[in-house]
Amino acid sequence: MARTPPDFSHETLALHLGPVAGVDEVGRGPLAGPVTAAAVILDPARIPAGLGDSKTLSSAKRERLFAEIMAQAQVSVAHASVEEIDTLNILRASHLAMERAVAGLAVAPAHVLVDGNLIPAGLKDRAEAIVKGDAKSLSIAAASIIAKVTRDRIMVDLAQQHPGYGWETNAGYPTKDHLEALLNLGVTAWHRRSFRPVHNILYQEISVSR
Numbered sequence: 502m503a504r505t506p507p508d509f510s511h512e513t514l515a516l517h518l519g520p521v522a523g524v525d526e527v528g529r530g531p532l533a534g535p536v537t538a539a540a541v542i543l544d545p546a547r548i549p550a551g552l553g554d555s556k557t558l559s560s561a562k563r564e565r566l567f568a569e570i571m572a573q574a575q576v577s578v579a580h581a582s583v584e585e586i587d588t589l590n591i592l593r594a595s596h597l598a599m600e601r602a603v604a605g606l607a608v609a610p611a612h613v614l615v616d617g618n619l620i621p622a623g624l625k626d627r628a629e630a631i632v633k634g635d636a637k638s639l640s641i642a643a644a645s646i647i648a649k650v651t652r653d654r655i656m657v658d659l660a661q662q663h664p665g666y667g668w669e670t671n672a673g674y675p676t677k678d679h680l681e682a683l684l685n686l687g688v689t690a691w692h693r694r695s696f697r698p699v700h701n702i703l704y705q706e707i708s709v710s711r
Contacts (some may be wrong), residue, residue, distance in 0.1 A: 506553055507642045509545065511614055511631065516545075519611025520575075523640025524603055524624075526595045526616070527555070527648040531673030532683070532699055533666070533691045534656050535580040536591065538598035539647035540606055540613070542575040543640050549573060554635040555645040567650040570643045577605035578651050587695040596621035602644075616641045663689050 512521045526538040549569035551562065558566070570576060579601030581594035589597065600623035603613055613624050616634035634641040653672055660668035666682045666689070673679070673691075675698055683692070683702055692699045 504557070504636075507635070507637050507639045509543075509548070509639050511629075511634075511638045512543070512545070512640055515612040515614075520608050521612045521614065521640060522575075522603060522606060522610035523614045523634070523638050523642070523644045524599050524616070525635055525641050525644040525648055526598055527645065527652050528673070529591050529595055530675075531656075532675050532679065532693055532696050533583070533668065533673035533689065534652065534659060535582050536586060536595050536598050537578065537580050537648045537652035537655070538595070538602040539579075539644040539651065540577045540599070540602035540610075541570060541640055541643040541647060542606060542608065542610060543643060544573060547573040548639060549643070552639050552642045552646070554633075554642055555649040556635075558646070563646050563650050566643075566646050570647055574643060575606055575608060576647055577602045577607075578647060579605055583691055583693055586693050590695070591693075592619075596623075600624060614638050614641050616645065659691055663691065 515521045520542050522540045522542045524540040526536055528536040549566055555563055579598050581598040586594040599621045613628035615628050615630045618630050618632050620628045620630050631637055635645040656668040656672045665686050667678045671679050688699055
């Protein structure tokens with residue numbers, strides 16, 4: 502069955518309120534690195550062709566669309582740090598990154614389309630949640646592309662500082678090679694200590710040291 506591309510219908514319904522932003526995050530599942538969110542307000546007259554859920558696009562297409570979105574839309578990117586993830590939990594940290602991304606837009610949106618089934622607390626008065634929104638809303642799809650490309654670039658940079666974990670290809674996700682590297686090389690400052698595989702390794706190290 503052919504995949505139905507995202508459209509601008511959710512935005513059109515809310516445009517009478519004022520600017521409409523789409524917001525999405527990437528990086529809930531990795532064992533390392535920040536969680537990254539992007540907020541995008543598209544110009545209805547200048548929507549880049551080929552926008553779609555970032556997970557369904559090739560790396561080359563994401564990079565092309567990233568450049569077009571940055572040139573033609575209002576964009577804000579924000580993060581929640583590893584420390585915030587471990588302190589707050591990954592869901593709250595993801596919502597914090599989304600709130601920061603929306604707050605960073607040059608023009609405050611009147612309405613926000615949020616990917617998922619939950620609305621961050623700081624956006625409740627002006628947002629709606631759209632399940633699988635990155636496959637339904639062009640604004641959320643654009644935000645998903647910006648967030649993913651940005652975070653992937655961060656992890657490539659971190660991979661150069663911490664070689665051996667494969668972050669340049671796995672983006673911090675718990676691949677077999679990453680898990681083996683954790684056992685062999687140990688835990689870095691960029692690893693999320695509240696995540697079970699990392700926590701278990703640290704606990705084993707503490708137990709052995711005693």
